[in-house]
Amino acid sequence: MRRDTFLKTLAALAAAGALPLTARAAPNLKMMIPANPGGGWDTTGRALGKALQEAKVVDSVSYDNKGGAAGALGLAQFVNASKGDPNALMVMGAVMLGGLITGKPPVSLSQATPIARMTSEYNVFVLPANSPFKSMADVVAQLKKDPGSVKWGGGSRGSTEHIAAAMIARDVGVDPAKINYVAFRGGGEAVAAILGGNVTVGGSGYSEFAEHINAGKMRPIAVTSATRLKGVNVPTLKEQGINVEIGNWRGVYGAPGITDAQRKQLTDMVLAALKTRSWQESLEKNSWTPAVLSGPAFDKFVDDELASLRATMVKAGMV
Template identity: 50%
Template structure:
């Protein structure tokens, strides 16, 4: 019996010894979506015994491109280093003329996604997407949009909406706010015509009746959200603000496979699935070659719309 217990203990200790240690960079300030994603990964990897130790660091600035540059330059060949990013980073790389790009990291997986929502103050005379489109067509500059950083998902969505209804995207009157709270205050105060962001940013105000939800950017109606899609409102646009994890440049196929295996275990774990449910994040897990192909498509499409908007030459 004693030999059996010692053997079992040896297996457990060996498993713990082999568990990878990770350092995850959130290229943003604490509290935001990327930081929340990194810290949720930290919890799941450790609680599920996938990793023995996970550290999270924050390197904010320039839509994630400052952190990305540091990661590319300092993490080369190190399989313990990961970085969280997302669709906002794709636009930031282009608009900031970043010296580094996502081609220089090792994409691992898309993890979560959130659809965009367009809202107006409850007191607005705009009640449908069709009303908003009519105003936009009549005078693009008269429709002011409140959203996040210039070149980010919100800005891109506004440009796509304009383009889809035949309005020159460079004519849109987009007002970029550094934080969701500032944008929300401007919308609620009727300082702008409409607001655009991830649905969760507006959920409590929509439920309270202070904001009117005109539409969401999904292909089909979302469960639990009483709103038409953009397409139902006559605007042929579908877009999702996704978040991903990438590994360091210069990894061997074996090292990349090991990281992929750990992330797949994390995504399928009870801890991660509970986090998604608690935070209202959609599980959009996509890994390997499929994710790399989707990433390439998103980068190409984003480049086109940012040129249309006039943010990229």
């Protein structure tokens, strides 16, 4: 076969999605991170980008941080600017679902294309090192005495730490509507507020606070998991008599209007990235639990999660 004919055939096969990933030209991927730098979505997106490059399924990755409204601002930009783009991904997760329920934005997650769930992470609640409180029991005692005096700091409204705070209040007999929750646009802002003593108690994924906990600048008082996290000696809420357990999962979506073949290619690329050494190192470093799910199973999971979160938030007085 003549070289020019061979190249035309190769190009046609690649366009049709008929070649294996390793035989296709690696794209330049655009990663929407619907949060400010420094938080869990930012860490996840950049770790995935590195893994995609290590897997040699992309040539390069560019990142666009757009924080606000629990990811709704980034979602709106992604939906409106990436239509039909097979080389675009957006980081998302449980926090976005909660924000969509409380915020009722003009765009819907259903406009984008589900690709995969990647990880699950539990929240940790921390106190500033110089806090007069020493435990979750101290926080709960003050909450019962004067709910408004306890300032809970964390991600945007509808985040898992916001939901957990409302669930804690409800479980200990305090009206969830009376909790004083301070929402931050990104993990960096929340960390600064906690270290500065501007909030009473802070909540986020353990990975976001680990550096400051290890340095003695934050005191961890509870995790939202069913059992203690591996390698983390922090009691669960359940151990402390508070019947609350809630996890925070993260995944990625593709652009609106991509074809089934393009969706499959993006999914295959992500799944290949999750097998790399750099991704395994990110799981260990950030205390993320692998929770891989794709295809119709991921579609159903998101639908079920929306219904479950809405029911939980209604019970907690948040909706």
